[in-house]
Amino acid sequence: MKYKNIKVIAFDADDTLWVNETYFRDVEHKFAKLLSAYETENTIDQELFKMEMKNLPIYGYGIKGFMLSMVESAIELSNGKISNKVLSEIIDLGKEMISMPVELLDGIEEVLENLNKKYRLLVLTKGDLLDQERKLEKSGLTKYFHHVEVMSDKKEKNYQDLLDHLEINVNEFLMIGNSLKSDVLPIINIGGKAIHVPFHTTWQHETVSPNEESDAYDVVKNIVEVLNYL
Known part of the structure; x- marks a missing residue:
């Protein structure tokens, strides 16, 4: 089974946990x-x-x-x-x-409740620290996560440094997010696993060209589908 070694699962926040x-x-x-x-x-x-x-x-x-x-x-x-x-x-x-209300994506609480019983869950997101902390608090999802990290960027080195700091083995790590550029490809490139959950709207800065896409990660249409893999 592809994800049998996974012990830690990280979620992006914006457009993965809630609408942004x-x-x-x-x-x-x-x-x-x-x-x-x-x-x-x-x-x-x-x-x-x-x-x-x-x-x-x-x-x-x-x-x-x-x-x-x-x-x-x-x-x-x-x-x-x-x-x-x-x-x-x-x-x-x-x-x-x-000041916008936090609108959770369909199924996210069901997924977190299920996975929280079996895995250590993290939030790894970019953005403004105060704003992301505020949204997480408003979301009511804080109780599911062991650690929240607001990262300055999400490149290979940012991930590797963070995993080293948190003493997480990359072979036991899975990232779930809506951005190929920020949430998926960097993790694949450092030897981890990733699941792509596309959101209907993507910021131009987060798009990648088709030749950067790969079959090294799984793609699901809805966040609930990740439960079929884990």
């Missing part, structure tokens, strides 16, 4: 409407994404960095003509995102 990316897409649309006097929605989306990528090494992942990138994009796209009122509305959009 959908809120970003909604806010991007509202942001484009606020700036519609200056550019088309398509151009605004592209420029905002470029700004996010430029700022990623400075702010990291999460809503606060996204807010700052929206503000900076608005100033650039308007050539400095953007009003204080619109800037204020942009900041309010970010605050609304932070």
Whole structure:
């Protein structure tokens, strides 16, 4: 059996435990409407994404960095003509995102309740520390997890360093998440196991080209299907 050696299972948080990316897409649309006097929605989306990528090494992942990138994009796209009122509305959009209720994905609590009896469960996620802690608390899922780690990034070295720190053998480790780039391929590359649970909306930064995909991991349509493997 493929997963017979597994002792520790880690879950990504955003769009694996609860809905997240959908809120970003909604806010991007509202942001484009606020700036519609200056550019088309398509151009605004592209420029905002470029700004996010430029700022990623400075702010990291999460809503606060996204807010700052929206503000900076608005100033650039308007050539400095953007009003204080619109800037204020942009900041309010970010605050609304932070205060959104946590919407659990279907079946996640059933899965965690089942696996918690047999495995050590972790949350390994990117994002803003305060925001992720807040969402986890709101979710009511804290009781299922032995450890929660908000990571600055999810590359091979980040995972390996964390597994070493937590004294987890990579051969006994399984990662479950919605992002091939962040949750699946890095783990496969360091010798662990991974299950991909695609979410209907994926941030452009998290997409991979088809030739990076592999048959080294399993793919399920719904999180409940992982119980068929474990």
